[in-house]
Amino acid sequence: MRVHFIAIGGSAMHNLAIALHKKGFEVTGSDDVLFEPSVSRLSKYGLLPEQNGWYPEKITADIDAIILGMHARIDNPELVKAQELGIKVYSYPEYIYEQSKDKLRVVIGGSHGKTTITSMILHVLQAAGIDFDYLVGAQLAGFETMVKLTKEASVIIIEGDEYLASPIDRRPKFHLYKANIGVISGIAWDHINVFPTFQSYIDQFEIFIDTIQSDGKLIYRKTDEILNNVVTNSDAEIDREPYALPDYTIENGVTTIIADGKKYPLEVFGEHNLLNMEAARLVCESLNIKSADFYKHITTFKGAARRLEVVGKSNNAHIFKDFAHSPSKLQATIHAVKTQFPNRKLIACIELHTFSSLNKDFLSQYAGTMDEADVAMVFIDKKTFEQKKIEPYPAETVKAAFLKQNLTFFNDSKLLLTELEKINLTNTNLLMMSSGNFGGIDLSELKNKIL
Structure with a gap:
């Protein structure tokens, strides 16, 4: 070919x-x-x-x-x-399907957690010695590339993005894979430039459920009210398997899963990651991996790239970077760090970088998302407004949208860096969240100065 x-x-x-x-x-x-x-x-x-x-x-x-x-x-x-x-012209999701028509296709969808759930599944399958193909949206430790396609593997694990397939194919990518096992981690409005109303965005998940093959299965988060309604109202002839938080404890900054009387200390933390883990566990059970084996293997999972990634740490401080940019991801990430380290001050900084997050009409979706942070900063690189041809708006607009007292707004990376370099990290965590790069700020260099 x-x-x-x-x-x-x-x-x-x-x-x-x-x-x-x-x-x-x-x-x-x-x-x-x-x-x-x-x-x-x-x-x-x-x-x-x-x-x-x-x-x-x-x-x-x-x-x-x-x-x-x-x-x-x-x-x-x-x-x-x-x-x-x-x-014949294909989008890449179409061609992935062409190459996997004869395989069992597991497709991970949802507004948040897709990369992490996919990464957890790949980690456990690899540890269990199972051969598989995959498509994942981040570079993972232990995997040379983000795509693997072979003749031999009988199963493929696909991260199913809801964004458009190609310039001439306006269907969301995850509609094209025709899942045998589908996962939906939750629904929270995103990609406002493509789905201008929340209902139009929800519709895409209803369609995704309909694309799951008739003898297939949907694994979904039952604690998401909107998703629960979508699943309840669907007449798709598939099995439905809900999941929720597992039993766990947090001691001395370590989260431990408790299952069948055994304890499994984890490298990752946060309720959103525990929910992601349960979705991954149910997928792996469908692939004949017992829960006890799943939990044993997941204890060595260190997280996907840029997902609560540790930039540096000391005895009483951590610096994290995270890919969070949408309101639901921002709130979940802040909650995770605050819950894991309840006695430490939390300084949280979010860069608004995507079309949705920069949309003036969408900003109100961020109301209350930074409430758990002791110090909140929002950064928008003024160059991003220019590049995306969006009319800039003042600090007052951002502060009013977030509804957070004493929130500080920056539109110049040099001024942001100057403020970050003043931080005293004694008994304090710094959380930097962005799908961009904070206007070129080198977080490793920052770590060396303030940690």
Whole structure:
């Protein structure tokens, strides 16, 4: 098979390109801009385009399939040429399905926790010596790439994003995988630029349930009221398996699961992670891994990249970084740190970076989300407003939306860094949350100065 990637440098795209190359496919690709780590990874396998840019002459009739990345435009010259030649054009989720039609497909959906649940499942399956394929949205310790596709594995674990599949396919990605086992971790409005009303967003999860194969199963969080209503109202002919928090204790900053009279101390913490763990456990049980074996293996799970990741710590202080950016993720992450270390002061800083979080009409969704933080900071890089062509708004708008007394707002990374460098971390935790990079602030360098 010969496949060509348009916008090969994307996170999922370059990992899929490598996976197909390893499978024996002839892989080529193009992109107008490439960044690390995709440059190094593509170069390692001889897949890095010789030049940046779009070259319609690369598109010839002997190509079996085009895989189109979200970064490409609908008038991309390579795409236009492929359409003229009648070459089949796939989004990457469509092609993942093409490569996994004969496998058992486990699809992890939900507004939050998808990467962590997927990562937990992969960790346990690997520890149990089970062969599997996968697609996950973060680089994980012990896994070279974010995509694995083989002929041999009989099961594939897929992180099912609800964002759009490609510029010419406006369906959410997780609709295209046709899950045998589906997971929904919860529903909290996100991607407002694509789903302008909460109901239009909820609709996508109703459709996802309908895509689960007729002899399949839905694993879902029963403590999410909105999700519970969606599942109750669905007439899909599938099994339903709810989950909730397991029994646990927190002692000396360590969370321990209690199951069948045994204790399992964990490397991770927070109620949201315990809920994620129960979803992962039920998936693994469906794959014939006993609960006791699951808990034994999960004790060595250190978390997915950028999910409550420890930047540095001392005897009485931690610095965490986390990917949290939506209101539900922000609140859950702050609650997790405050609950794990109740006697420490918590300084929490969130960077609003996504289209949804920056939308002035969406800001009110953040009301009360930072209430548990002793000190709250919000950062919006003024350059982000420019890049996303959003009209800037003043600090007063942000403070009014969060409804948090003494919240401090920054739109200049230098001023934010100056404030962070003043922090006394004695008996204090610092939590930095963003899907961006705080305007280029080096958290490792910050750690060396204040810890």
